[in-house]
């Protein structure tokens with residue numbers, strides 16, 4: 001990855017009566033524009049996210065999606081849907097005076113990248129996607145009900161601890177009232193447990209520092225509340241919508257590289273493979289020794305290779 005850099009500009013963009021987005025620009029002021037779509041949803045951006053792009057070539061645009069990171073109001077679920085975020089990306093593009101841009105997204109960021117590209121194909125130069133997540137019911141079931149739980153039994157036991165036995169038939173649904181509780185202790189306990197589950201399972205070798213991030217109550221609260229809100233609403237999409245032929249046909253012409261960890265238990269390779277089957281033109285790399293995280297060495301190397309190759313487009 002490229003060395004850490006600082007933004008040359010940061011800003012706030014009011015996108016609705018309620019929401020104001022934080023955004024930042026780094027790299028080459030008159031460079032090839034790329035927009036980074038973070039995961040979660042609700043995860044917010046990290047300064048290291050700038051390092052996937054050559055700063056001598058790209059105008060790097062990072063922004064925190066509604067309720068995430070430095071965008072306000074923090075953790076707000078009002079007017080917070082996939083399609084609100086797609087509209088926000090267009091508002092940001094117009095605000096920055098960009099005609100067309102490269103789009104980069106992992107996990108939920110890959111979901112939003114596909115939704116944005118299918119809504120505005122004429123605004124997307126290329127797509128670089130990681131850990132494909134299309135929010136199908138089967139994907140949510142694997143990670144939050146009966147799948148990853150078989151690979152991380154000890155972390156799963158901690159994850160379901162806040163949920164009464166009688167409610168464990170639908171974990172995502174059962175977490176919703178706790179993550180929206182008026183009682184701070186209930187809400188934050190649930191947010192930390194929800195977030196810890198994802199931090200425990202994101203890398204091939206569990207990163208205790210990443211797991212400890214779940215104890216950052218403000219970040220976990222936003223991450224868990226917003227993720228759960230989207231998941232109980234199935235991403236505000238038809239099941240499998242992003243993989244439908246009629247939707248893929250809208251973007252089939254766009255160059256797309258996908259990097260997928262073989263041992264990604266958060267967004268298993270089956271979805272990346274389903275995308276390849278319906279969109280054979282994509283370049284699909286399955287990294288043999290990687291889990292879900294973009295920071296897995298084999299994954300980050302291939303992501304940078306892709307952005308380097310697309311920098312001339």
Ligand SMILES: CNCC(=O)c1nnc(C(C)(C)C)o1
Nearest residue numbers: 039040041043044107108109
């Ligand atoms: C099911 N959500 C997966 C996702 O989008 C995601 N996984 N990790 C992240 C962060 C890096 C933002 C924590 O997001």
